[in-house]
Amino acid sequence: MKYLLPFLIIIPATEITLLIYAGKTIGLFPTLLIMLFTAGTGAYLAKKQGLAILQKAKQQLAYGQVPGDSIMDGVCVLIGATLLLAPGFLTDIIGLFLLLPVTRRLIKPFLVRWLQHMFMNNRFTIIRR
Numbered sequence: 607m608k609y610l611l612p613f614l615i616i617i618p619a620t621e622i623t624l625l626i627y628a629g630k631t632i633g634l635f636p637t638l639l640i641m642l643f644t645a646g647t648g649a650y651l652a653k654k655q656g657l658a659i660l661q662k663a664k665q666q667l668a669y670g671q672v673p674g675d676s677i678m679d680g681v682c683v684l685i686g687a688t689l690l691l692a693p694g695f696l697t698d699i700i701g702l703f704l705l706l707p708v709t710r711r712l713i714k715p716f717l718v719r720w721l722q723h724m725f726m727n728n729r730f731t732i733i734r735r
Contacts, residue, residue: 620696621693621695621697624694628695641693648701649687652687655683662679679714683705690705
């Protein structure tokens with residue numbers, strides 16, 4: 607939680623700086639077109655990847671397997687799609703890395719280790735109703 611506040615300040619400040627720089631360098635309309643293109647591409651990739659992951663998870667469940675890898679892929683796709691829909695270049699780059707299967711394979715081991723660390727140190731709270 608202590609890292610959340612700096613991210614809420616640093617990421618938007620960096621995004622605004624990059625957008626202003628891009629607007630001054632290539633102009634307002636090309637910058638807006640790039641942002642619209644990445645949002646549209648992100649939505650398309652998220653739908654395509656999400657459906658493929660869902661199909662893979664269904665197959666794993668049909669064979670009696672736990673779809674753990676598919677769940678991690680789904681989490682990455684969800685976060686990546688959200689970042690691509692947010693305006694800005696930095697979030698677009700991170701979102702694209704999470705959406706593409708090739709780069710997602712590189713990121714997932716770090717995510718798994720982080721989740722394992724969180725579980726081992728009891729940093730997750732489960733709220734029941």
